[in-house]
Amino acid sequence: MAKISASKNGTKKDTIIRIAASLFRKKGFSGTSMRELAESLGVEASSLYNHIGSKSELLQSICFKVANEFTSHLNEIENQNNSAVIRLKELIRFHIHMMLDEYDEVFVANHEWKQLDEPYLSNFLNQRKAYENRLTEIVKQGVQKKEFKNVHPQVAVFTILSAVRGLELWQRHKKNISPAALEKSMTDHLLNGIIK
Amino acid sequence: MAKISASKNGTKKDTIIRIAASLFRKKGFSGTSMRELAESLGVEASSLYNHIGSKSELLQSICFKVANEFTSHLNEIENQNNSAVIRLKELIRFHIHMMLDEYDEVFVANHEWKQLDEPYLSNFLNQRKAYENRLTEIVKQGVQKKEFKNVHPQVAVFTILSAVRGLELWQRHKKNISPAALEKSMTDHLLNGIIK
DNA sequence: CCTACCGATCGGTAGG
DNA sequence: CCTACCGATCGGTAGG
Numbered sequence: 001m002a003k004i005s006a007s008k009n010g011t012k013k014d015t016i017i018r019i020a021a022s023l024f025r026k027k028g029f030s031g032t033s034m035r036e037l038a039e040s041l042g043v044e045a046s047s048l049y050n051h052i053g054s055k056s057e058l059l060q061s062i063c064f065k066v067a068n069e070f071t072s073h074l075n076e077i078e079n080q081n082n083s084a085v086i087r088l089k090e091l092i093r094f095h096i097h098m099m100l101d102e103y104d105e106v107f108v109a110n111h112e113w114k115q116l117d118e119p120y121l122s123n124f125l126n127q128r129k130a131y132e133n134r135l136t137e138i139v140k141q142g143v144q145k146k147e148f149k150n151v152h153p154q155v156a157v158f159t160i161l162s163a164v165r166g167l168e169l170w171q172r173h174k175k176n177i178s179p180a181a182l183e184k185s186m187t188d189h190l191l192n193g194i195i196k
Numbered sequence: 197m198a199k200i201s202a203s204k205n206g207t208k209k210d211t212i213i214r215i216a217a218s219l220f221r222k223k224g225f226s227g228t229s230m231r232e233l234a235e236s237l238g239v240e241a242s243s244l245y246n247h248i249g250s251k252s253e254l255l256q257s258i259c260f261k262v263a264n265e266f267t268s269h270l271n272e273i274e275n276q277n278n279s280a281v282i283r284l285k286e287l288i289r290f291h292i293h294m295m296l297d298e299y300d301e302v303f304v305a306n307h308e309w310k311q312l313d314e315p316y317l318s319n320f321l322n323q324r325k326a327y328e329n330r331l332t333e334i335v336k337q338g339v340q341k342k343e344f345k346n347v348h349p350q351v352a353v354f355t356i357l358s359a360v361r362g363l364e365l366w367q368r369h370k371k372n373i374s375p376a377a378l379e380k381s382m383t384d385h386l387l388n389g390i391i392k
Numbered sequence: 393c394c395t396a397c398c399g400a401t402c403g404g405t406a407g408g
Numbered sequence: 409c410c411t412a413c414c415g416a417t418c419g420g421t422a423g424g
Binding site: 026031085163173185 | 311
């Protein structure tokens with residue numbers, strides 16, 4: 001009876017994926033049933049299978065969409081001939097905006113990737129590892145060029161990625177600070193510290 | 197036939213909780229079945245119910261054990277008359293060690309608390325909120341006493357908590373750095389930044 | 393601690 | 409898009 005509406009910039013499948021991301025974030029992949037998803041869309045569970053192949057496929061779409069967006073952005077950054085400091089600032093900025101703009105998807109990619117089946121699981125982990133390695137390389141170059149202190153590049157990258165990733169919990173504080181101020185505060189903290 | 201062995205410092209129930217934490221971390225609360233848990237312990241699923249009341253009870257035990265440990269430690273810190281810098285260092289150190297020593301439990305408390313039923317869900321969130329507020333107060337005092345720059349206290353606490361929380365992903369890098377060096381690097385980064 | 397079993401719910405398919 | 413249904417698995421209980 002009710003039909004799944006294709007959203008402005010996408011197919012019905014895109015609509016299903018979007019709602020799935022929101023449910024997976026709230027209740028986890030395993031904790032979300034296809035019947036719940038169908039109900040959120042106003043159809044019967046069986047009708048979903050006219051648009052998608054399986055529940056796992058939904059998780060795959062979400063995880064790789066996010067991974068590809070981060071990888072593409074890193075490509076752009078590496079193609080611009082900027083200092084390590086500027087590159088890092090740009091990266092932090094992008095992570096913050098992704099978390100604010102595509103909250104559900106980024107959250108799911110960060111937490112539910114473990115439920116991917118092979119070979120997707122290995123692909124995802126390889127892609128993430130490559131991303132981290134390229135970030136570590138940026139920090140290493142910054143150390144070499146004396147832009148940064150003599151930090152441990154892996155720990156630095158790790159600390160920065162963890163901090164921005166934690167923005168998924170920021171919802172509760174949203175009312176206290178604007179995205180721009182948040183971005184400035186956090187970037188400043190991660191680059192310059194807080195001690196006077 | 198096989199019996200659940202009580203561990204050195206605990207009851208059989210403690211053993212069940214420990215194994216449950218490890219499974220919940222790996223596969224999520226919803227993704228872990230009581231039959232899997234039973235199999236890991238070498239018994240039938242029905243036998244578990246001689247020691248525990250329900251699956252939910254396991255999650256409650258894990259989440260509140262962790263929450264109480266963090267709260268207790270914060271009590272100690274507030275009772276010692278130290279500067280804000282030292283208090284923050286001590287807090288970061290404790291978070292790092294909790295993550296390394298009680299990895300499964302801390303991970304589950306960080307990710308699976310959403311699956312708690314009421315009233316446990318509200319209790320847990322209140323306790324966590326109170327913890328964050330007390331940390332924010334420490335940073336505020338540090339700013340007042342000019343120990344810290346004029347940072348946004350909520351963002352600073354948030355950035356620090358996110359960074360240490362991210363240690364749950366550290367497993368992959370373990371071989372490259374000792375816990376002591378990790379602790380020093382991360383504390384230094386979060387307090388002093390990385391720019392020269 | 394086990395066997396045996398309950399009703400509910402799961403992801404997915406057949407057929408229209 | 410639906411109704412009707414499949415076998416598998418879920419958390420948990422009865423009874424010994």
